[in-house]
Amino acid sequence: MLSQIIEEWPRFATYYNLVFIAKAALTTLALSALGCVVGSLLGLVLAVTRLTHGPALLPLRLLAIGFTELFRRVPFLVTLMLCFFAFQATGADVPLFVVAAVTVTLIAGAFLGEIVRGGLNAVHRNQWEAAAAMNFSLTETIRYVALPQAWRLILPPAFGFFVMFIKDTALASQIGVVELTFVGKVLNNKGFSAALSFGAILIVYFAISYPLARFGARLEARLAPSRHRGA
Amino acid sequence: MHHLDIAGLDAHYGKLPVLSGIDLTVGRGDIIGLIGPSGSGKSTILRVLMGLLPPSGGAVKLDGEPVNYADQAALRRLRDRIAIVFQQYNLFQNMTVLENVTIAPVKIRKRPRAEVEAEARALLAKVGLGDKLTRYPDELSGGQQQRVAIARALALKPEILLLDEVTAALDPELVSEVLDTIRVLAREGMTMLIVSHEMAFIREVASKVVFMADGRVVETGSPAQIFDAPQHQRTRDFVSKILRH
Amino acid sequence: MSYTLQYGQIWPYLPRLFDGAWIALQIAVLAFCGGLAIGTACAAVKSFGPRWLSRIVNLYVVFFTNTPQLVQIYFLYFALPDMGVLLSSYAAVLIGMTLNAGAYLTEIQRAGFESRRVSEMEAAEVLGFSRLQQIRYVILPHMARVLFPPLSNHFIIMTLGTSMAAVFGVEELTGQAFNINSQTFRSIEIFSVTALFYVALTLAASVLLAAIGRYAFRARTGLI
Numbered sequence: 001m002l003s004q005i006i007e008e009w010p011r012f013a014t015y016y017n018l019v020f021i022a023k024a025a026l027t028t029l030a031l032s033a034l035g036c037v038v039g040s041l042l043g044l045v046l047a048v049t050r051l052t053h054g055p056a057l058l059p060l061r062l063l064a065i066g067f068t069e070l071f072r073r074v075p076f077l078v079t080l081m082l083c084f085f086a087f088q089a090t091g092a093d094v095p096l097f098v099v100a101a102v103t104v105t106l107i108a109g110a111f112l113g114e115i116v117r118g119g120l121n122a123v124h125r126n127q128w129e130a131a132a133a134m135n136f137s138l139t140e141t142i143r144y145v146a147l148p149q150a151w152r153l154i155l156p157p158a159f160g161f162f163v164m165f166i167k168d169t170a171l172a173s174q175i176g177v178v179e180l181t182f183v184g185k186v187l188n189n190k191g192f193s194a195a196l197s198f199g200a201i202l203i204v205y206f207a208i209s210y211p212l213a214r215f216g217a218r219l220e221a222r223l224a225p226s227r228h229r230g231a
Numbered sequence: 232m233h234h235l236d237i238a239g240l241d242a243h244y245g246k247l248p249v250l251s252g253i254d255l256t257v258g259r260g261d262i263i264g265l266i267g268p269s270g271s272g273k274s275t276i277l278r279v280l281m282g283l284l285p286p287s288g289g290a291v292k293l294d295g296e297p298v299n300y301a302d303q304a305a306l307r308r309l310r311d312r313i314a315i316v317f318q319q320y321n322l323f324q325n326m327t328v329l330e331n332v333t334i335a336p337v338k339i340r341k342r343p344r345a346e347v348e349a350e351a352r353a354l355l356a357k358v359g360l361g362d363k364l365t366r367y368p369d370e371l372s373g374g375q376q377q378r379v380a381i382a383r384a385l386a387l388k389p390e391i392l393l394l395d396e397v398t399a400a401l402d403p404e405l406v407s408e409v410l411d412t413i414r415v416l417a418r419e420g421m422t423m424l425i426v427s428h429e430m431a432f433i434r435e436v437a438s439k440v441v442f443m444a445d446g447r448v449v450e451t452g453s454p455a456q457i458f459d460a461p462q463h464q465r466t467r468d469f470v471s472k473i474l475r476h
Numbered sequence: 477m478s479y480t481l482q483y484g485q486i487w488p489y490l491p492r493l494f495d496g497a498w499i500a501l502q503i504a505v506l507a508f509c510g511g512l513a514i515g516t517a518c519a520a521v522k523s524f525g526p527r528w529l530s531r532i533v534n535l536y537v538v539f540f541t542n543t544p545q546l547v548q549i550y551f552l553y554f555a556l557p558d559m560g561v562l563l564s565s566y567a568a569v570l571i572g573m574t575l576n577a578g579a580y581l582t583e584i585q586r587a588g589f590e591s592r593r594v595s596e597m598e599a600a601e602v603l604g605f606s607r608l609q610q611i612r613y614v615i616l617p618h619m620a621r622v623l624f625p626p627l628s629n630h631f632i633i634m635t636l637g638t639s640m641a642a643v644f645g646v647e648e649l650t651g652q653a654f655n656i657n658s659q660t661f662r663s664i665e666i667f668s669v670t671a672l673f674y675v676a677l678t679l680a681a682s683v684l685l686a687a688i689g690r691y692a693f694r695a696r697t698g699l700i
Contacts, residue, residue, distance in 0.1 A: 001559055073632075073678045074671040075639030077650055082671060085663035089479035130321035133281050134335040134387065135310045144334060148325040170544035174643060181547055194554030202543045202551065209542040 005196045012192055012200070024183040025204055031097065031172060031179060032165040035104025036112070040158055042105060043112030048142060050117060064113070071110035077171050079103050084175050100172035100179075104165055115157045119150035156220035163212045167205065180204055232295045234259040234422050235280075235391060240289035242279050249275045251446045253289065257391075257424065262417055264437030264454070265426045268469060272446040273426045274318070277393040280424070281315050282306045311340075314389035318396040320380040322368040328355065329364040332383045340387075347386070354382040358412050374405030378412055391422045398429055430473050434458055442466045483665050489656045490669075496652035497673055503648060504635040507570055511577025511634075512627075518578065519585035533582065540579035546640050548572050553644060565644035577634060584630060588623040620693045628685040632678050639674070649673055 049057075049064040071079065080103045087094045087102075123146045131141040173182035184201035188194050235257035242250040250272050257263055265273040278284045280291065282300050291298045293312065299305045322331050332351040336342045355361055358378040368376050377397055384392060394413065398406045410432050416423065417436045427433055433440060433454065440457040442450045442465075450457060450466045461467045518533045525533075540548065549572035556563055563571065600614045642650035653670040657663050 001555075004558070069679075070671070070675060073636070073675040075636040075650065075674055077639045077642065078653070078667055078671050078674060081653075082664065082667045085667060089664060124324075126317060126319050126321040127323060129283055130317065130323065132283060133310060133315050134383075135307055135339050136335070140339065144338060145323050145325065167542075167544040170546040171640060171643075173546075181544065181550070184547060184550065188554065193558055194551065195558060198547055198551040198555060202547055205543045205547065206539060210538065213542060 001193075001195050004193055005199070008192055008196050012187075012196060017187070020186075021180070021183055021200070021204060024178055024180045025208060027097065027177065028166060028169055028179040028205075029208065031100055031104060031169045031177070032162055034101050035165060035169075036108050036158070036162040038101075038105045039108025040112045040116070042109030043114075043116050046109060046113035047116035047120060048139065050113075051120065051142075052138060068110045068113050071107050072114070076103070076107060076168050077174065079107060080171060080175060096172075096175055096177045099175060100169065100177045103172075104169060108161060108165065111161055112158055115161075116150075116154055119154040120146050122153055123149050152223040156216060156223060159212075159216045159219060163209055163216055166209050166212070170205075233257060233292070234261070234294065236290075236292040236295070237276075237280075238290045238292075240276070240279065240291065241287045242275060242284055243287050244284075249446050250279065250286075253446075253448055255441060255448065255451070257422060259422055260420045260438075261422055262436055262438045263424045264433035264440045265424060265443060266428075266430065266433060266440060266457075266469075267443035267449075271443040273441075273443050274395050275446070276443075277315060277395050277424060277426060280393060281313065282309060311387075312389060313391045313393065314384035314387045315393040315395060316377070316380050316384050316397050318399050320368070320373070320376040320400075322376055322380055322383070324368055327365050327367055328360065328371070328379050331368070331379060332386045335383075336386055351382070351386055354385050355379070357415070358382050359408070372405060373401045374408045377401065377405075377409050381409070381412055381416075385416075389421075391424070392416065394423060394425045394427070396426050396428065398427065430458070430470075442469065444469075479664070481665060482662060483669075485660055485662050486656060486665050486669060489652075489660070489666070492652045492656060493649060493670065493673055496647060496649035497677055499646070500635065500638040500641075500648040500650075501677065503566075503570060503573065503638045503641060503646075504631065507573035507577050507638075508631050508634055510570075510574035511581045514574070514578030515581025515585050518582035519589055522582065522586050523589040537579045537582050540576050541583070545572060545576045545637060546643065548576060549640070549644065565641070566646050569638075569641040569644055569646055573634065573637065576637075577630070580630060581627070584626045585623060587626075588619045591619070591622050617693070624685075624689045624693045628682075628689065631685065632681060635678055635681060636674065649677075 046064045046068060049060050052061060080100065083099050083103045083106070087099050120142065127145050127149070128141060131145050136144065169179060170181040172179055173185060176182065180201050184198050187197040187200070233256045235255075237253055237255040237257075240250055240253040241248065253272075253276060255263070255276075265276065267273050275284065279286050279300075285300050291300075293309060298309050323334065326334060329348070329351055332355060333344070333347050336347040336350075337344050352361065352364070355364060358381055360375060360378055360382070363371060363375065363379075368379070371379070377400075381397070397413075398409050401409065406429070410429065413423075413425070413432075414436060425433065425437065435454075437454050440452060440454050441448055442457055442461070442463075444465050450461060450463050452462075456462075457466065458470055461470055518537065521533045522530045549568055552572050553563060553565065553568035556568075600610045605613065638648055639650040641648050642654055645651065647655065649670060653666050656666050660666065
């Protein structure tokens with residue numbers, strides 16, 4: 001295997017191929033980042049919806065619970081295919097990247113919604129009561145009191161999801177998004193050995209994921225001790 | 232007309248009744264001392280008045296106007312006029328002392344920041360914390376935090392102030408600084424409902440004392456009546472036990 | 477929108493989805509058990525083993541947890557034949573998922589190993605428990621309690637992960653969905669029903685695991 005790779009290497013390590021891989025790596029990163037940023041906004045909306053009370057908003061709460069349970073319990077590939085065919089059915093000409101980004105957003109929204117909810121629930125009950133007694137609405141309480149205290153608990157696991165999605169988005173190759181895994185298949189089809197094509201792609205994934213995972217661990221350690229102050 | 236009129240007020244935690252048929256009238260400028268054993272429901276009255284626990288029966292009138300606690304708009308109007316200070320201070324941990332005092336007037340009531348800040352500084356100076364404006368709650372002692380909480384409640388310019396065992400969580404040497412602050416307010420004629428275990432203090436400042444047990448009002452009277460000549464056996468037992476130590 | 481949903485057309489194919497769900501569960505259970513064995517061994521090495529060996533384990537864990545499972549299986553499936561090892565798609569998926577699970581479960585189990593409470597062991601020693609009795613009555617029950625919730629959680633993640641076997645033509649749940657789709661072209665219908673199958677499958681697993689955890693290990697798991 002090794003001798004074969006050494007023999008293939010000069011043909012493989014061309015400027016064109018390297019740019020091809022680098023662009024794909026950016027697509028992978030963008031897919032995960034975009035999905036997680038929009039997903040965390042969606043997650044915030046879901047979490048806040050579940051914190052409301054009163055019978056009037058019950059249907060909305062049930063919808064939020066249903067959404068969360070559904071997208072946490074359906075595999076990435078199946079959600080991806082559903083999005084793909086749903087966009088196709090509308091007849092709109094939507095780029096494949098958008099289809100994959102919407103998939104990541106839906107799933108990230110469901111998972112991050114639970115993380116945000118956990119963070120908000122960790123804010124002491126007496127903070128909510130003080131705010132209520134001073135006429136803060138639910139959204140005002142979350143904006144001025146709860147989120148400024150909870151973000152330290154929310155950010156590390158949310159970042160963890162971002163790193164996880166870098167790997168999960170490999171499945172976007174199945175609908176033809178030109179991200180890292182797709183490029184691995186293309187290189188393999190061009191005649192490079194599978195060991196070299198997929199080996200190179202694995203190394204690129206590792207080079208992206210490992211430093212980010214380490215950064216995430218450092219982030220968690222730094223934010224953990226003091227839960228009080230916001231600024 | 233009474234400032235606050237409570238009639239037949241009931242409340243439940245789940246199925247458990249915690250207040251039964253509470254009647255209480257509060258005149259303008261009255262200082263009501265609520266006393267009684269733990270779990271007698273005295274703090275619960277304040278929570279129900281504030282709308283933090285919905286009443287299950289009875290009526291509350293503010294200046295003769297009935298309050299509908301199920302109506303959000305009515306609840307907001309009520310909370311514009313009544314403020315509460317909690318046993319555990321409940322200061323916002325993510326804000327400085329000054330921010331704690333100014334946040335509600337500025338962000339919720341939309342008053343001009345400069346004006347609110349000037350008032351907040353004056354209030355904090357009045358409670359003896361003029362030099363702690365930029366500190367965070369966890370950098371202050373319990374007594375200091377409680378005085379910030381009082382300043383925060385006063386910044387809302389309430390007509391009625393509810394004080395829920397505000398010295399119960401404090402170390403003994405910090406109690407007097409908080410009580411001194413309340414004494415000043417009492418002299419200024421603010422209507423107050425004070426839940427406290429500090430009997431000497433209640434006796435000193437209260438215009439009317441309410442003794443409660445098991446979610447009911449047992450006896451109401453002037454401090455002298457309740458402490459020196461209680462009518463009911465339960466009141467006598469409680470007062471003698473408290474005064475003995 | 478020109479697409480009309482016609483669920484009627486896919487009902488005859490439902491039994492195939494049940495077959496697929498069974499295979500998915502099979503893969504998940506086998507890979508989980510294999511991963512558990514690897515994970516236990518590796519976690520023991522990391523906690524008690526020699527430094528050089530624990531470095532190698534570390535390399536394995538760090539590599540497998542920082543690359544996509546899909547590409548790991550691609551590598552096994554397409555690169556190993558060049559070296560004379562021919563794997564069926566089912567075997568490639570199973571081995572890939574097992575190795576992947578082994579890496580994640582090493583991390584989870586090591587946290588369990590580290591959570592042994594010294595005070596409890598000292599108490600047992602004072603009470604005259606032998607080393608073996610300490611392990612039997614103190615260490616193992618405690619570890620089971622601590623480890624059960626995160627292990628259950630990972631099993632659910634793996635059940636969802638089996639879906640990528642479809643990429644390699646394994647006829648598990650998602651694989652069957654692709655087959656039925658190519659015969660009926662009722663794409664949204666078939667994939668939405670498949671989605672519900674996964675929801676039902678993981679909900680059933682969650683409920684079962686939570687019950688086992690509560691009664692067998694007194695582990696407090698909410699529904700995962």
